[in-house]
Amino acid sequence: LAKTTQPISMDSYEGQEVNITCSHNNIATNDYITWYQQFPSQGPRFIIQGYKTKVTNEVASLFIPADRKSSTLSLPRVSLSDTAVYYCLVALSGGYNKLIFGAGTRLAVHP
C-alpha cells in the first residue's frame, strides 16, 4: 500500500478556503485517493475519493495532478465545525481492501 505524507497540523479562520496537500509518491495504477474526516471520540467519515483530475462534491473538492503523486483536498469557506483531523489514504480498486491510516492533518479553525 502506498505511503502518504501530510502536514501534521494547519490553522485557518472561519470563511477561508483550506487546502491540505498529501503526497503519495508510490501510488499504484489501481489505487484511488480517498480522504476521511475524524472528530474527537468518533469514527472517521468518508469525505471524497478520486482517481485523477478533479472531483467535487457538496463538501469538498479533490485535485489530483496528472502524475498522481500528490493530491489536494480543498475545503471551501471553513467553519468552526470543520475543526477535525483529515486523513489522506490510497485504496485499491476492487475487493474489500483494508485502509491504512497515516498520521493525518489536524486542522484548527479559529473564529
Place this chain on the structure above:
Amino acid sequence: GAVVSQHPSWVICKSGTSVKIECRSLDFQATTMFWYRQFPKQSLMLMATSNEGSKATYEQGVEKDKFLINHASLTLSTLTVTSAHPEDSSFYICSARDQASGGRWGEQFFGPGTRLTVL
C-alpha cells in the same frame, strides 16, 4: 449513507477480565469488517480484518489470542479483548464496506467507536 453501530460505546473493566465489543452494519450486508485501535492523539491502527464465516486476518504485531474476532453473520462482528490490562485501554473502532456501493472503493463506514478503560 450506510450505518455502522458499536456496542457498548464505553466500558470500564477490571484488569484480567474479558470484554466483548459488537459491531453491526444496520442497513447493509458486510462480508468483511475491519477493527482498529486508536490511542489519544494518534492515528487509527488497523488490528484485523474480520471475514464472515472464516478466520480473521490479523495485522503484524497483533495477538490473535488476545483479540478474538468472530464474524458469525453478514451484519455482525465481535471483538473480544481477553484478559484485559491497562495497556489495552484505547478507543476501538470498526468499519465495513457496503458491498452494493459500487465504485467508491475507498469508502468504508465506521462505527462510533468504543472507549475501553481497564483499571
